[in-house]
Amino acid sequence: MSLTEKEIVSKCQRGETEYYEQLVNKYKRSAYFYALGMVGSVEDALDLSQEAFIRAYRSIKRFKPQYQFKNWFFRILTNLCISHLRKKRRRRVEVSTEDKEGRTMPLPDDHFNPHLLLERKEIMRQLWKALSELGNKHREIILLRDFQGLSYKQIYEILEIPVGTVMSRLHQARSRLRVKMADFM
Amino acid sequence: MGCEEFELLLNGYIDGELKDPDLKRVEKHLAGCPPCQKLVRDYQRLKEVTAEMKFKNPPQEIWDSYWQRVFHRITRGVGWVFFLVGAVAVAGFAVYEFATDPAVEALQKLIVFAIFVGLGLLLISVIWERVKASKTDKYKEIER
Ligand SMILES: [Zn+2]
Numbered sequence: 001m002s003l004t005e006k007e008i009v010s011k012c013q014r015g016e017t018e019y020y021e022q023l024v025n026k027y028k029r030s031a032y033f034y035a036l037g038m039v040g041s042v043e044d045a046l047d048l049s050q051e052a053f054i055r056a057y058r059s060i061k062r063f064k065p066q067y068q069f070k071n072w073f074f075r076i077l078t079n080l081c082i083s084h085l086r087k088k089r090r091r092r093v094e095v096s097t098e099d100k101e102g103r104t105m106p107l108p109d110d111h112f113n114p115h116l117l118l119e120r121k122e123i124m125r126q127l128w129k130a131l132s133e134l135g136n137k138h139r140e141i142i143l144l145r146d147f148q149g150l151s152y153k154q155i156y157e158i159l160e161i162p163v164g165t166v167m168s169r170l171h172q173a174r175s176r177l178r179v180k181m182a183d184f185m
Numbered sequence: 186m187g188c189e190e191f192e193l194l195l196n197g198y199i200d201g202e203l204k205d206p207d208l209k210r211v212e213k214h215l216a217g218c219p220p221c222q223k224l225v226r227d228y229q230r231l232k233e234v235t236a237e238m239k240f241k242n243p244p245q246e247i248w249d250s251y252w253q254r255v256f257h258r259i260t261r262g263v264g265w266v267f268f269l270v271g272a273v274a275v276a277g278f279a280v281y282e283f284a285t286d287p288a289v290e291a292l293q294k295l296i297v298f299a300i301f302v303g304l305g306l307l308l309i310s311v312i313w314e315r316v317k318a319s320k321t322d323k324y325k326e327i328e329r
Contacts, residue, residue: 017259021252028251036240046247053255058262127234145200146235152202163202171196178227184234185227 009069012060024053027070030148031077037143038081040132048084052077071157074144078158082136123184130180138173145170188214188221195221199228276301 003011003019005026011019031052036045056063056073063072131139144150144158145166152166161169178185191214197203198211215221280301284294 017256020259021256024252024255028248032243033240037238042243046243050251050255050258054258057255057259123234124238127231127238131235142235146232147238149236152197152200167197167202168193170200171193174196174228174231175192177231181231185230 005069006065009060009063009065012057013063017057020053020057023069027073028053031073034074034143034148035077035081037131037147038078038136038140039084044084048080049077052080055080067157068154071154074158075160078140082140085136126181126184127177130177133180134173134176137169138176141166141169142173142177188218191218191221192224195225195228199225199232276304 003022005023008019008022012023028049031049032045035049035052036042039045039048052073056076063069131142134142140159141155144155145152150158152163155161155166156163159166191211194203194207194211197207198215203211215225280298283289283297
Protein backbone atom coordinates (compact mmCIF):
# COMPACT_ATOMS: atom_id res chain seq x y z
CA MET A 1 0.00 0.00 0.00
CA SER A 2 1.53 3.30 -1.01
CA LEU A 3 0.74 6.62 0.60
CA THR A 4 0.04 9.88 -1.19
CA GLU A 5 2.58 12.65 -0.86
CA LYS A 6 0.26 14.61 1.44
CA GLU A 7 -0.01 11.62 3.78
CA ILE A 8 3.74 11.13 3.79
CA VAL A 9 4.31 14.81 4.59
CA SER A 10 1.84 14.72 7.47
CA LYS A 11 3.56 11.63 8.89
CA CYS A 12 6.87 13.51 8.76
CA GLN A 13 5.20 16.43 10.49
CA ARG A 14 4.28 14.06 13.32
CA GLY A 15 7.96 13.17 13.67
CA GLU A 16 8.03 9.86 11.79
CA THR A 17 11.45 10.39 10.22
CA GLU A 18 11.51 7.06 8.40
CA TYR A 19 8.84 8.33 5.98
CA TYR A 20 11.03 11.25 4.98
CA GLU A 21 13.21 8.82 3.04
CA GLN A 22 10.45 8.47 0.43
CA LEU A 23 10.35 12.22 -0.17
CA VAL A 24 14.14 12.44 -0.36
CA ASN A 25 14.33 9.56 -2.83
CA LYS A 26 11.62 11.08 -4.97
CA TYR A 27 13.27 14.49 -5.31
CA LYS A 28 16.98 13.88 -4.77
CA ARG A 29 17.82 13.74 -8.46
CA SER A 30 15.99 16.86 -9.55
CA ALA A 31 17.30 18.66 -6.46
CA TYR A 32 20.87 17.70 -7.26
CA PHE A 33 20.70 18.59 -10.96
CA TYR A 34 18.95 21.87 -10.28
CA ALA A 35 21.59 22.82 -7.69
CA LEU A 36 24.29 21.78 -10.16
CA GLY A 37 22.77 24.13 -12.73
CA MET A 38 22.76 26.92 -10.20
CA VAL A 39 26.22 26.55 -8.66
CA GLY A 40 28.13 24.57 -11.28
CA SER A 41 30.08 22.29 -8.96
CA VAL A 42 29.37 18.63 -8.30
CA GLU A 43 30.49 18.72 -4.68
CA ASP A 44 28.64 21.91 -3.80
CA ALA A 45 25.49 20.72 -5.58
CA LEU A 46 25.49 17.51 -3.58
CA ASP A 47 26.10 19.30 -0.32
CA LEU A 48 23.53 22.03 -0.96
CA SER A 49 20.82 19.62 -2.07
CA GLN A 50 21.33 17.52 1.07
CA GLU A 51 21.42 20.60 3.26
CA ALA A 52 18.10 21.69 1.72
CA PHE A 53 16.53 18.33 2.63
CA ILE A 54 17.80 18.72 6.19
CA ARG A 55 16.46 22.27 6.51
CA ALA A 56 13.15 21.22 5.00
CA TYR A 57 12.89 18.42 7.54
CA ARG A 58 13.70 20.70 10.45
CA SER A 59 11.00 23.16 9.49
CA ILE A 60 8.48 20.68 8.08
CA LYS A 61 6.01 21.49 10.85
CA ARG A 62 5.68 24.95 9.33
CA PHE A 63 4.88 23.54 5.88
CA LYS A 64 1.32 24.34 4.87
CA PRO A 65 -0.48 21.50 3.08
CA GLN A 66 -2.12 23.77 0.51
CA TYR A 67 1.29 24.01 -1.18
CA GLN A 68 3.09 21.24 -2.99
CA PHE A 69 6.05 19.84 -1.10
CA LYS A 70 8.20 20.11 -4.20
CA ASN A 71 7.61 23.83 -4.62
CA TRP A 72 8.22 24.54 -0.96
CA PHE A 73 11.36 22.43 -1.00
CA PHE A 74 12.68 24.09 -4.14
CA ARG A 75 12.21 27.48 -2.51
CA ILE A 76 14.51 26.38 0.31
CA LEU A 77 16.98 24.93 -2.18
CA THR A 78 16.97 28.03 -4.39
CA ASN A 79 17.62 30.29 -1.40
CA LEU A 80 20.48 28.09 -0.28
CA CYS A 81 22.06 28.13 -3.74
CA ILE A 82 21.73 31.90 -4.06
CA SER A 83 23.24 32.59 -0.66
CA HIS A 84 26.01 30.11 -1.42
CA LEU A 85 26.82 31.98 -4.65
CA ARG A 86 26.77 35.30 -2.80
CA LYS A 87 29.19 34.09 -0.18
CA LYS A 88 31.43 32.72 -2.90
CA ARG A 89 31.39 36.01 -4.77
CA ARG A 90 32.12 37.98 -1.62
CA ARG A 91 35.09 35.74 -0.98
CA ARG A 92 36.32 36.30 -4.52
CA VAL A 93 35.89 40.06 -4.31
CA GLU A 94 38.12 40.02 -1.26
CA VAL A 95 40.80 38.24 -3.26
CA SER A 96 40.68 40.12 -6.57
CA THR A 97 39.97 43.81 -7.09
CA GLU A 98 38.92 43.59 -10.70
CA ASP A 99 35.17 43.66 -10.11
CA LYS A 100 33.60 46.41 -12.22
CA GLU A 101 30.20 48.06 -11.87
CA GLY A 102 28.40 45.04 -10.43
CA ARG A 103 28.73 42.89 -13.54
CA THR A 104 28.44 39.16 -13.14
CA MET A 105 31.94 37.93 -12.52
CA PRO A 106 33.14 34.65 -13.97
CA LEU A 107 33.20 31.91 -11.36
CA PRO A 108 36.35 30.00 -10.44
CA ASP A 109 37.82 27.59 -13.00
CA ASP A 110 36.61 24.44 -11.28
CA HIS A 111 33.05 25.77 -11.51
CA PHE A 112 30.83 25.67 -14.58
CA ASN A 113 33.43 23.60 -16.36
CA PRO A 114 31.56 22.00 -19.28
CA HIS A 115 34.15 19.27 -19.80
CA LEU A 116 33.64 18.01 -16.28
CA LEU A 117 29.88 18.36 -16.13
CA LEU A 118 28.27 17.97 -19.53
CA GLU A 119 27.81 15.32 -22.13
CA ARG A 120 29.82 16.12 -25.26
CA LYS A 121 27.90 18.40 -27.56
CA GLU A 122 29.02 21.75 -28.79
CA ILE A 123 25.68 23.53 -28.54
CA MET A 124 25.18 22.30 -24.96
CA ARG A 125 28.55 23.65 -23.97
CA GLN A 126 27.79 26.97 -25.55
CA LEU A 127 24.43 27.12 -23.78
CA TRP A 128 26.06 26.18 -20.51
CA LYS A 129 28.61 28.95 -20.92
CA ALA A 130 25.85 31.42 -21.75
CA LEU A 131 23.81 30.31 -18.72
CA SER A 132 26.78 30.64 -16.40
CA GLU A 133 27.23 34.22 -17.59
CA LEU A 134 23.65 35.17 -16.79
CA GLY A 135 22.84 36.75 -13.43
CA ASN A 136 21.56 34.43 -10.70
CA LYS A 137 17.95 35.57 -11.09
CA HIS A 138 17.95 34.95 -14.80
CA ARG A 139 19.70 31.61 -14.53
CA GLU A 140 17.36 30.36 -11.82
CA ILE A 141 14.23 31.20 -13.80
CA ILE A 142 15.52 29.56 -16.99
CA LEU A 143 16.47 26.45 -15.03
CA LEU A 144 13.11 26.27 -13.28
CA ARG A 145 11.06 26.80 -16.43
CA ASP A 146 13.01 25.11 -19.20
CA PHE A 147 15.29 22.65 -17.40
CA GLN A 148 12.86 21.55 -14.66
CA GLY A 149 9.81 22.19 -16.84
CA LEU A 150 7.75 23.95 -14.15
CA SER A 151 4.66 26.04 -14.83
CA TYR A 152 4.45 29.78 -14.11
CA LYS A 153 2.24 29.02 -11.12
CA GLN A 154 4.78 26.60 -9.67
CA ILE A 155 7.55 29.16 -10.21
CA TYR A 156 5.38 31.74 -8.47
CA GLU A 157 5.16 29.44 -5.45
CA ILE A 158 8.88 28.79 -5.42
CA LEU A 159 10.20 32.29 -6.01
CA GLU A 160 7.23 34.14 -4.51
CA ILE A 161 7.01 36.55 -7.41
CA PRO A 162 3.79 37.32 -9.34
CA VAL A 163 3.10 35.43 -12.56
CA GLY A 164 3.52 38.69 -14.52
CA THR A 165 7.03 39.04 -13.11
CA VAL A 166 7.78 35.42 -13.97
CA MET A 167 6.95 36.19 -17.60
CA SER A 168 8.90 39.45 -17.78
CA ARG A 169 11.93 37.96 -16.07
CA LEU A 170 11.84 35.00 -18.45
CA HIS A 171 11.66 37.46 -21.30
CA GLN A 172 14.77 39.33 -20.13
CA ALA A 173 16.64 36.10 -19.48
CA ARG A 174 15.76 34.55 -22.82
CA SER A 175 16.58 37.60 -24.88
CA ARG A 176 20.02 37.73 -23.24
CA LEU A 177 20.47 34.05 -23.85
CA ARG A 178 19.43 34.48 -27.48
CA VAL A 179 22.10 37.15 -28.04
CA LYS A 180 24.78 34.93 -26.50
CA MET A 181 23.64 31.98 -28.59
CA ALA A 182 23.32 33.92 -31.84
CA ASP A 183 25.80 31.66 -33.66
CA PHE A 184 23.57 28.64 -33.11
CA MET A 185 20.25 30.19 -34.04
CA MET B 186 0.73 48.07 -33.16
CA GLY B 187 4.48 47.53 -32.75
CA CYS B 188 6.28 44.26 -32.13
CA GLU B 189 7.75 45.41 -28.79
CA GLU B 190 4.34 45.12 -27.23
CA PHE B 191 4.23 41.44 -28.19
CA GLU B 192 7.75 40.43 -27.23
CA LEU B 193 6.84 39.83 -23.60
CA LEU B 194 3.71 37.89 -24.50
CA LEU B 195 5.64 35.70 -26.93
CA ASN B 196 7.32 34.09 -23.93
CA GLY B 197 3.98 33.24 -22.40
CA TYR B 198 2.91 32.00 -25.83
CA ILE B 199 5.74 29.50 -26.30
CA ASP B 200 5.33 28.33 -22.69
CA GLY B 201 1.66 27.62 -23.31
CA GLU B 202 0.72 30.01 -20.50
CA LEU B 203 -1.37 32.52 -22.46
CA LYS B 204 -5.15 32.69 -22.30
CA ASP B 205 -7.62 34.63 -24.40
CA PRO B 206 -7.76 37.47 -25.28
CA ASP B 207 -3.91 37.67 -25.19
CA LEU B 208 -3.56 34.34 -26.96
CA LYS B 209 -5.80 35.43 -29.85
CA ARG B 210 -3.98 38.76 -30.19
CA VAL B 211 -0.58 37.06 -30.30
CA GLU B 212 -1.71 34.47 -32.84
CA LYS B 213 -3.16 37.18 -35.04
CA HIS B 214 0.01 39.26 -34.88
CA LEU B 215 2.26 36.26 -35.49
CA ALA B 216 0.36 35.28 -38.62
CA GLY B 217 1.40 38.52 -40.30
CA CYS B 218 4.83 39.21 -38.78
CA PRO B 219 7.87 37.21 -39.98
CA PRO B 220 10.35 38.84 -37.52
CA CYS B 221 8.21 37.73 -34.57
CA GLN B 222 7.86 34.26 -36.12
CA LYS B 223 11.66 34.07 -36.21
CA LEU B 224 11.79 35.16 -32.56
CA VAL B 225 9.37 32.42 -31.58
CA ARG B 226 11.45 29.84 -33.45
CA ASP B 227 14.64 31.03 -31.71
CA TYR B 228 13.07 30.93 -28.28
CA GLN B 229 11.64 27.50 -28.94
CA ARG B 230 15.05 26.24 -29.98
CA LEU B 231 16.62 27.67 -26.81
CA LYS B 232 13.94 25.96 -24.77
CA GLU B 233 14.57 22.63 -26.46
CA VAL B 234 18.32 22.81 -25.96
CA THR B 235 17.88 23.74 -22.30
CA ALA B 236 15.43 20.91 -21.75
CA GLU B 237 17.87 18.47 -23.38
CA MET B 238 20.82 19.69 -21.38
CA LYS B 239 22.12 16.61 -19.63
CA PHE B 240 24.56 16.65 -16.80
CA LYS B 241 26.76 13.68 -16.20
CA ASN B 242 25.12 11.37 -13.73
CA PRO B 243 27.22 10.95 -10.59
CA PRO B 244 28.29 7.41 -9.62
CA GLN B 245 25.47 5.16 -8.36
CA GLU B 246 26.99 5.09 -4.84
CA ILE B 247 26.11 8.76 -4.50
CA TRP B 248 22.42 7.98 -4.98
CA ASP B 249 22.59 4.83 -2.86
CA SER B 250 24.10 6.62 0.12
CA TYR B 251 22.18 9.87 -0.37
CA TRP B 252 19.41 9.23 2.14
CA GLN B 253 21.85 7.81 4.72
CA ARG B 254 23.88 11.01 4.59
CA VAL B 255 20.79 13.20 4.99
CA PHE B 256 19.52 10.98 7.80
CA HIS B 257 22.83 11.08 9.66
CA ARG B 258 22.95 14.84 9.49
CA ILE B 259 19.36 15.11 10.76
CA THR B 260 19.94 12.75 13.67
CA ARG B 261 23.35 14.22 14.48
CA GLY B 262 21.63 17.49 15.43
CA VAL B 263 19.20 15.63 17.70
CA GLY B 264 22.12 13.66 19.16
CA TRP B 265 23.91 16.84 20.16
CA VAL B 266 20.83 18.13 21.97
CA PHE B 267 20.53 14.91 23.98
CA PHE B 268 24.25 14.93 24.70
CA LEU B 269 24.19 18.52 25.94
CA VAL B 270 21.15 17.98 28.17
CA GLY B 271 22.71 14.82 29.61
CA ALA B 272 26.10 16.44 30.15
CA VAL B 273 24.56 19.43 31.93
CA ALA B 274 22.53 17.13 34.18
CA VAL B 275 25.58 15.02 35.11
CA ALA B 276 27.68 18.12 35.78
CA GLY B 277 24.93 19.66 37.89
CA PHE B 278 24.61 16.49 39.96
CA ALA B 279 28.37 16.26 40.50
CA VAL B 280 28.57 19.90 41.58
CA TYR B 281 25.71 19.38 44.01
CA GLU B 282 27.33 16.28 45.54
CA PHE B 283 30.65 18.04 45.79
CA ALA B 284 29.24 21.24 47.30
CA THR B 285 27.32 19.37 49.99
CA ASP B 286 30.19 17.04 50.89
CA PRO B 287 31.31 18.03 54.44
CA ALA B 288 34.72 16.42 53.94
CA VAL B 289 35.81 19.06 51.38
CA GLU B 290 37.18 22.43 52.43
CA ALA B 291 35.41 25.66 51.47
CA LEU B 292 38.38 26.95 49.43
CA GLN B 293 38.48 23.80 47.31
CA LYS B 294 34.75 24.12 46.76
CA LEU B 295 35.20 27.71 45.66
CA ILE B 296 37.93 26.81 43.13
CA VAL B 297 35.92 23.99 41.57
CA PHE B 298 32.83 26.20 41.56
CA ALA B 299 34.78 28.88 39.64
CA ILE B 300 35.87 26.33 37.02
CA PHE B 301 32.29 25.21 36.46
CA VAL B 302 30.98 28.77 36.21
CA GLY B 303 33.71 29.49 33.67
CA LEU B 304 32.82 26.43 31.58
CA GLY B 305 29.14 27.33 31.77
CA LEU B 306 29.77 30.85 30.49
CA LEU B 307 31.89 29.53 27.62
CA LEU B 308 29.13 27.11 26.65
CA ILE B 309 26.51 29.86 26.72
CA SER B 310 28.64 32.15 24.56
CA VAL B 311 29.19 29.39 21.98
CA ILE B 312 25.44 28.68 21.83
CA TRP B 313 24.74 32.41 21.59
CA GLU B 314 27.11 32.72 18.61
CA ARG B 315 25.40 29.83 16.84
CA VAL B 316 21.94 31.29 17.42
CA LYS B 317 23.05 34.68 16.15
CA ALA B 318 24.66 33.11 13.07
CA SER B 319 21.54 31.11 12.20
CA LYS B 320 19.38 34.23 12.61
CA THR B 321 21.42 36.33 10.18
CA ASP B 322 21.51 33.34 7.86
CA LYS B 323 17.74 33.13 7.83
CA TYR B 324 17.52 36.84 7.24
CA LYS B 325 19.69 36.47 4.16
CA GLU B 326 17.35 33.86 2.78
CA ILE B 327 14.35 36.15 3.09
CA GLU B 328 16.13 39.27 1.87
CA ARG B 329 16.17 38.31 -1.85
ZN1 LIG C 1 5.98 41.29 -34.70
